[in-house]
Amino acid sequence: MADGLPSSDDRPDAAHTRPDGVTNETVEALGKLSEALEVVEQARGFLYGFHRLTGRADLALGEAADLFDAAGQRELADRLRNGVIGRNVIHGRWTFQVVEDYDDGYYATVKDFEKTARDDLVGGRRHLFEAEMKEERRTHGRAHHEARPNDEL
Template identity: 70%
Template sequence: MSEQRDERMPDPTDRDSGPDAAHRRPEGVDDATVEALGKLSEALEVMEQARGFLYGFHRLTGKADLALGEAVGLLRDAGHEELAERIDTEIVGRNVIEGRWTFQIVEDFDDDYYAAFKAAERDARDQLAEGRRHLFEAEMKEDRRTHGRRHHEARP
């Protein structure tokens, strides 16, 4: 008895036969759902970038505070005690937002907004597409690539 292959399923040994199983639309998932999940994925990617900027702000603010502390020491060494003392007591170690350093802002963001955002995106994928990611992009790749050309393969 010979095995018959479902023509909709790419040959797993053929790098040019389409997306791998993790990036193929599950049966019954319509175009509108794939588009909506694609937009949700895009929103999450933007949020990931925003989160990166927030962490960059956190790191740069901390680095600036440490450099400010060094500047205070140099001002003192140069004989500018009154100015050094004012900067040291008014700015070094100061909260960046009322009652908060940036690590507290990052923690609140991660635990509240970011965690809820990620969970919503994951729940939508789980509920609508068997948890599969980037279906919209995988189908866009299939549409845009030149089939059969080197550097346009569907998979590694």
């Protein structure tokens, strides 16, 4: 630190450094866009959870129908098989179709827009807002506060 600047390994890498001429407002807007994408990703995860849980429930309902049959409750088992098991969860759709519609529509549109904005405004760099927040919050020169991973550890 002879020149007063942190050593190069104590500064963010180029992928997490703002390009020249990019304003604070642009970095903040990209940060908000990234935050929105993260929420969309989380919603997608919940949707996949809904898909898996609904599938598990349908299989358990099938087992229940078999158990009703074994218990001599054939009419109830048939009503369960014909009225509930394999039923669409939304008009005309099983959960895999809901997931596909979400993935191909809303999710893909948001993800593509976020990437296009990054490509157009900051050369594709990701998480600039967070990288700058890290620089503001970390204690320079202190262990476990490094700017980036040290591969020599």
